[in-house]
Amino acid sequence: MDTPSLALAKSDTGHRLTLAFNILFIAISAMTMIKPAHASGTVTPTSGWCSNIYDPSTCIYATELEACAKLASMQTECKYSPHIVHYHGSEITGDACFTNDSMGVVCFPVWSGLGWMGTRSICPARTTSTSPPCVCADPYQPDASGTSCVDNCPANMSGSPCACDTGYVLNSDGPGCVQEQYTISEPKDKSKLPDIQPDSTSEVTVRVTSVQTNQPKQGAVVRFHIDADISSGGHAHGEEHGRRPRGTISSDNCVGESGGMPDTYDCTTDPQGYTGFTFKAPAVSGSQSITATCISTACSGSVTSNIDIKVDGLETIPDSQFYALTESNGVGGNKVIGDNGNHSGNHFLTPEAASILWRLAATYYFKYRQDTSVPLLHLNDASLVWGGKFDIKGNWVKPHAGHRKGTVIDIRANALPTAIPESLFTDFEKLTNATKLSDGMTSAIAQLHCSIGFDPATNCLGDNNRHYHVILLGVDQ
């Protein structure tokens, strides 16, 4: 690009104009200093590069090149490639705006008023004049920053027109705005979640909305706490031998409570105001509660829902002359077989499983009734009242792996006289195998179980814990 020559850019007229411009610039600056902003009713003027130094309304450009571009756009032919040339001479100093014609030849400077680019202080909107001092016109008043004139807003409002500040909503009882309040609005039926099976999952969701507008609240933090009825689900032992397992959660929106409070999670609401998680029930049946409390500022409300973790439809095994559910306790009374005081019952089955058990027991009874040495089947643990993990010792852990859904029962097969005699083990297995289940193709299955370290292949020789684990519906569960 050709550099414009000074001869081309300057003239005597330009010299004089520069002087006048400088005087004017100083005068305006001085006036600004004399009348500082923030005086009552005044605001700080803004400064901008002008496309016409005589017209304050054109002093709106952030850079002189922008002002130059504006000047260029007003030319007819020589309007291309606007650029600034800084002249620093002994007589005149200033920036000039040059353009090119369509052939790329540099034209004369495009004049901005006095011929040089310059800035001016101007007043913002709603002031009484365009140049300082900038006094807010009636009824406006300076805003908090003193840079613009705004409406005279009531409490907790700002802007022009007045609008509620962030986090505030219009006060329905008077002027201005009041702080917006939020609450947990869903679930509406707060007391009970649907029952679920042990080890299964359920979605838990709450919604936070504005009390005043009913609009969803994004970013609110809801604290969830999971608790358990420690003796529910047949676990009469409570937490005597260990802490009862609670459900766990999985969610992208939740984190563990920062203080490490157990079974407590902080979850953040999405744009629709929802938050929650997938609740994973423990293997142990029983009642648990999930309490959601909104802990964000201006957010209140707490909701507690109970959830029953259970295998539905289990019933007490009915009494029968073909099997024994109880036996002598040795001191003149009876005790429930398998009862060690830790649970409120150990003889629960589904009706279908109970029916198969009865048929098996009746068949066994009639086959060996002539032989007085063969006792009734003595029934040990089946399932707890709500199924789930059957922790014999009340410590929330094994030994029972199955027994969770009311379809499996243990039958005594040790060395006691009330057990299935070892000589009848194969017969008992055959009888079990001969049952006919509802699918028309399968049967119950009898597996010999020993204590760890004993071998079922040799009939668990010497093991007092030996028993038949009878899978009444053909599937261990």
Added chain:
Amino acid sequence: MNTFFVRCLAVCVCVLSFPFGVVSALEQGEGIVLDTVTGNYLFTYFDELEDGSKVLIHGTFFPATKISPSIKSIFHSNRTVAVIYSYVVSSGVQSRQVLDTIRFDLFARVVGSQDLPFNYQSANEEQIDAVLEANKLALSTPRGWDGFISTNQSGASRITWNPTKLGAGIHPGESQQGFGFVSQNLPGMGVSEFEGVRDGRNGFSGDGPDPSSDISKQIQKLYQNDFVTHNAAVPTIAIPDPFDAAVTLERIQNHMHTWIDKQLLDPVFSSQLDRSFQSAISAYRLNQPRVGKQEIQSMRKLIEKEQPDLGRDEEHESEKSHEKHDDRKTALIDRLAARVLDFDLAYVTKRMADDEGEHKSARRHDR
């Protein structure tokens, strides 16, 4: 085809293919392998102790499938409308166990059998005793064996025969006849199930693997499939009451179609039979019994053409005749299937003739 080794192979493929499909579900170290020397399955699984630690437990599953059974099906109708079924069971010389369980899963009850009361809480001993005795009598059972009938709530029955003495049964190379029952239903192609005397007792040291674990499911499959099957003629086709030839033929035809997938019937031959089935069904619907009978006869001729010795029960066949049939690779229908189909078609003809006779007799009485 039902040798122990084939059976083992089938089970092994089933069991051992699991790791490839769901390999991530098994924990490292867990698995089931077939001991090719003993034919037993060795399984390993993790058990969780009460302190939360895990230990690997090893165990053995002793299959009851080290047998090579076969069964001959004999069936004929008596003067009533029932069909008498009897069976001869053989244990092949390749068997490595004594065969001690013979079982049929039927879709209905057999004649003379009774159900144990489903409302069992109100049942008394006399009732139950009567049912069990009736069920014993409903079965033909050879000496030294016990027959047992178990019926589910849908009325489907499982018939099981076991030796009365522990360890007894059909030894390799031996046969046992005298198993049977009577049914109101026509024969079809079903299966009989067999088990041998296991080499050891199955069970677990401890309470076994977690039932929801993959290894547990695989071990359970071993238990559930621990038998050998063989094709047999078993009651399959319900006879409508009152008798209806068209409906009976439809049922026979539908059952026959299931044989194609079992490779008991050539599909082209099936289509050939279908044409006669349709004609016979239409004829009986249009009250043209003579036409229906002709169509049945033509079907029976087609069947006989494929299996010329249909008139002979398997019971009376020599091993030589078996060999002869085995050589007939071109037969378009399995021999037992042909006998079953021929019997069923003949039954329809006979019932229609009986009904016609009754009508004639009734007309004479009317006069």
